[in-house]
Amino acid sequence: MKSKVIKYGDNISTDLIIAGKYTKTLNKQDLAIHAMEDLDSAFHEKSAERKIIAAGVYFGCGSSREQAPVALKMSGVECILAKDFSRIFYRNAINLGLCVAECNTDLIDDGDEIEYTVGESLVHNITQNVEIPVGSMPDVMKNILAAGGVIAYMKNQSKEA
């Protein structure tokens, strides 16, 4: 994918991504409305055009609420780059087919144009003309992402079996 970046800082918690008061719903579209509300009031304006988030350390820390990656995905986010992720958020995102990759995001500024393909070992910052190495990911996670999420992955597996 190729898109401009929305840049955020360190320790973006799941409470900031979607507050607990908004998670109790069966309608996933409800979640998008309140995504990043406590962090950035201009998020929706930005995510209408930019599909990649770049953040610092420990993105998605805190609650196990899967509503956090769902809210981002439903807002149009296709990929999150961070120095590292909180364990549960990382798995949740992959299970939903939302691309996550660990890399040195100091080399990415807000608004930079980025190109990245799921599973590849380099992120290309087109604006700054640098290639940024991506942290390795277990094969099972790569396969789930490539399938578009764990539900599709499980369906494919049961077809093969």
Next chain:
Amino acid sequence: MSGMTIAEKILSAHSDKKVYAGDITYCTIDKMMAHDANGPMAIQAFQDMGGTKVCNSAQIFFIMDHVYPAPYERAANIHSFLRSFASEQGIKFYEGGEGVCHQLMIEKGHVNAGELVLGTDSHTCTYGAVGAFSTGVGATDMGVAFYTGKNWFKVPQTIKVNINGTLPFGCSSKDVILTVIGKIGASGANYKSVEFYGEYLDNCCFADRMTIANMIVEMGGKCGYVCSKDIEIKADFDAEYCQEVNVDLSEIVPCVAKPHMVDNYAPVSEVEGTKVHEVFLGSCTNGRIEDLRIAANMLSKHHIADGIRMIVTPASRNIMIQAAQEGIVETLLRAGAVFFTQGCGVCVGSHGGVPADGEVVITTANRNFKGRMGNNKSFIYLASPQTVVASAIAGCITDPIKYLKELDQ
């Protein structure tokens, strides 16, 4: 190969091979717990995979705790959805008010040493107090487990925390774990397991062990074990640890985590006098009878300060009943506190104690992220029951020692 950590032992026992840190393996799950915040999405994922009948309903527990009694129709509909699914599948269903999921899973004897447990809540790591490999997962991972009875795991590395010495007067297990998190950092145990050792853990009560295990996720931990003399699973003597951390209890003082990160450690002395508006005693971290007894003792001769709101949420119905029988409920009510339904509402900002803009809250809960309690313009300090109650009496963040000394006399 070297010996095994507890995490390696439990995952090996649930896999078809011996596994060590870094390995990836499929494991059979013993118990699955889902609550009202994330259970519905887990069912949707299960159904999207093609699931019609859960793998083994006797291994699954639904607990309504995050938003009960329902404050609006969306929450009511979620409860209704979970009730019908549980009834149609034969899943054990705990109605709202029975308590916080982690308290109930242990109190009702659903978790045993050596078991592999998944919960749709990050504080599922609490069952490390009884020696289970228990970890929080998202809804889709839970859906996979409902469907197949299995899931895949990356075997975590383990940090060994040695707790040495004797805990000073006025300090509690909450001060111990806040100090450990301050040392290791909020992400210092990310993807890892933690094993706690030390004589202190043999001598402290089970409630204290649960408080410590509960907050393992606040340093990023996947799971962890409070290795007291009572734990029924042990690591091998030659197990490999990725890091060793030593804590000298004699250096522990009453402390807080300042806004807005759990590792933003400060001794109470550094923030003493900070004006407080709301006080919360409860949660899966510190809502047990031992915590309520401390509060009742401290408040037996005091009223909370003018301008302070104090909310108390026992961690389960049984604890509430016991508190009523012991006269604790009356003491706390007379001192000016209010009780809120046994559950998570106040801690997670669903309902039942949302602070106003600019207000300061001191709480016995486990998380102080911006917006956590439902208002991103408020400031949350985490502390022990002793410090929280002392602050309620004084009206500002206060060292509990002077009030505790009164009781000693």
